[in-house]
Amino acid sequence: MSLTVLTSAYGHRLRSLCRLQRIQGHMMSSRVEPGVLLEKVGSAGVITINRPKVLNALDMTMVRQIYPQLKKWDNDDEIDIVIIKGAGGKAFCAGGDIRAVTEAGKAGDPLAEDFFREEYILNNAIGERYKKPYIALIEGITMGGGVGLSVHGRFRVATEKTLFAMPETAIGLFPDVGGGFFLPRLRGKLGMFLALTGFRLKGRDVQRAGVATHFVERKKIPELEKELVGLKSPSAEDVCRVLDSYQQQSSLDSDKPFVLEEHMSAIDRLFSSSSVEGIVQNLEADGSEFASKQAETLSRMSPTSLKITHKQLQAGATMSLQDVLVMEYRLSQACMRGCDFYEGVRAVLVDKDHSPKWNPSTLEEVTQQTVDQCFSSLGEKDLTF
Template identity: 80%
Template sequence: MSLTVLTSAYSFSDVMYPAGKVISPCHHSSPAVSSRLRSVFRLQRIQSHMMSSHVDPEVLLEKVGRAGVITMNRPKVLNALNFTMIRQIYPQLKKWEKDNETDIVIIKGAGGKAFCAGGDIRAVTEAGKAGDSLAQDFFREEYILNNTIGAYRKPYIALIDGITMGGGVGLSVHGRFRVATEKTLFAMPETAIGLFPDVGGGYFLPRLQGKLGLFLALTGFRLKGRDVQRAGLATHFVESKKIPDLEKELVDMKSPSAEDVSRVLDSYQKQSSLDSEKPFVLDRHTSDIDRLFSASSVEGIMQNLKADGSEFAKKQAEILSKMSPMSMKITYKQLQAGAALSLPDVLVMEYRLSQACMRGCDFYEGVRAVLVDKDHNPKWNPSTLEEVSDHSVDQCFSSLGEKDLTF
C-alpha cells in the first residue's frame, strides 16, 4: 500500500518487546523518560478503549450451516487486526477444527474496502515505547495463529476482497484457499517503516517464482486484482460481485472435501473473465527482476540497479534508497534463510527479528515519519547500507532462549 493509506490502522504486524522491559538504546536520555511516560499514558488510553464496550463486535464468529465463518468487523480502520480479535479467532479456529459439525472455515472482512489492512500499529508502538507486555503478547499470539492457519486440517478459505496487507496476509496466505477479486490490493511494505515482512513472509515470499518474493519484500510493490493470483499469492480469482453467491454455495455444501471446495472455486473462477486479457503487471520485468535481484547482498542489488540504467531499474533504486537500510538487510537474510525452513521455524525466526526491531530505533522513527508527523522523511540509523554491519544483522537472528516462540 502507499504508506499514506492508513492512520490508526496499518499493515505492519511485526514488532516485539522483550520481557523485562528493557528500554531501547534510542530512549535512554532524560527527555526519553518523559516520552516513555507519555507512551504509558497513551497505551493506557488505547487499552481502555479496547476494553470498553463496542456497539459492534470487532470480529464476528458464526456458524452458517456446516461452515464456520469469521468476519473481521472494523471497517472504519480497514479491519485492522488487534489483540482482542486474535484472542477470539484462535480458540474458535481450534474448536471448529475438532468439531464434527463443522466442515470448512471461511474468513472475510466487513465493509467492502478491506479484507484486513494489517495490525493495529498504534497500540504496538506505544506498548514498545512503554516496555508494556501487550506488544510481546500480541505478536506471540499472532504468530501462533498464523501457524494454526498453516497447519489447519479442514478447508480454510480466505475471501481477500479488498486491501490485504501485513497481518491480513498472515490471516490468509497460509490457508489452503485464497480468493482474490479485482478489489484485492496486496503488499508487504514493512521496509519503509523500519520493519520486515513478517507473519510468515520468510516462508511464502522466497517460494514465489524466481526473485519475485525478494522484490516484493524489499520494495513493498503493490499487486492488484488478478495479479495477486498470477504471482501465486492467491489460489483463485473471482469477480467481487460473485463473492456473495460463492459464499452461499460454500456454506450450503454437505460434508465437502478440499477437492469439493476446489471444484466450486474453479467454477466461479471460470465465470470471471474480468482483466483476463491483461498481462501480469510485472510480466515484462520478470527477467529483469530475476537478474537484478540475484546479487549476494542488498548492496549488490543496489549496484545492479544503478548500473542497469533502465527506467525500471532507476525507479527501484530510488524506492530502495528510501527504505530502512537495517530493515532491508534483515529482510534479505530472512528470505534467504526462510527458503529452507518450515513455516513454524520461520515464525520462530521472525519472532526473534521482531524483538530486535523493537529494541532498535528504525521502527519508532518509521512510525513517526509515516503515521505521526507524516513528513515521510525518516532519519534511519544507520543511515546507509554500508554502515549496517553483518554482525549487527546476525545478532537480530540470535536465539532468545526461554523467551523464544514455541508452538
C-alpha cells in the first residue's frame, strides 16, 4: 500500500474520529447544561433559567420541566417558597423561542398550537393557582415569555439591570402570556401605552410602573437570596418584610422621577380612545414631541396587531387571568393562521432589515370583522385548564 493511500486512510479516520468527538462533545454539553435547573435549597424550590447564550429564551422542553415541578413543590411540605431567576446576568428571560414557533407555524407543525397552550397553562399555574410565595428575580432582559414566568407571581424583584418590554406588536403578535390581564391593571392608560408601543422600562422604573413589586440593587441580590432560602416556614408577609428591608437599603436612582411621570396625564388622555385610529388621531393632533414620537412608533407596528391588542386589553380589564389566557390562546392561533407574525419575525429577528411589509398595511384596511374573528372560539381546540 502506497504512503499516499495510507496517509489518505489515516486522514479519513482522523476526520471521522474528530467528527465523532464533536458530536459526543455536543451531547455531553447538552447533558451538562440543561435549559432549566431545578433545585431544592433550604426550604425553597429554586428554578434557574439556564440558556444564557440565547438570553434564556423559553422553549417547549423548559415549559415541560417547570410546570410539573411547580405542581410538585406546591404540594411538598418541605418547600415553603419558590424562587425563579435567570443565569448569566444579561437576561431573566428575553421571551419565548419565537423562531421555533415560526418554523412550526409555517410547516403546520403542532408545536405552534402546543407551545402557546402549555406556556399559558404554566402562566396560570404561577398566577391564580399557586399557594406558596413565588419570587421572581427579574434581572436583565425580561420580555414576552419572561414576563409570563414572573408577573403573575406574588413577588417580582427588579434590579438596575432589569429591562422590561412587551414588544410584540412589532413582530405581528400581541402582548400575550396574560398581558391582557396585568397591563390594563397598571395605573391609568399606562398598560395600553406599553402594549401598543412596546416602550422599554428600565431598572427602578419597572417597579414604579407596577410591573415589579420591589427594587433591589443588583449587588444585594445574592444576600437577599440567601436570606430568603434560610427563612423557616415563612408566610407571604414574612417574605414581603424581607423584600421591603432590602428595598429600603437600595437607594440607587431613588432621586430620579419615573421616566414617564411628566407624560402620564398625556398618556391617559391620548391613549383613552375607543379605537386605535382614535389614538393615532389624538397623537397627531396633540403636536407635542412626545406625541409625535409615539405616532411614529405606532406607524411601524403591524396594524392588525395594534387592533387585536387594543381589544385584548379593553376586554381583559374585567376578566380573570384564566379567562384572559383562554382569549389569548385564540389570538395566538389567529396570528399563526395570518401572515404578519411570519413577516414580523423575518424583518426583526431573521433578516433584521426592520422593514416589514404588513398585510393589511393600514389601520383602515383592518376591518372590525377581521378583528372579531381573531377572538372567536376554537371549539374543542380552545384552551382548557
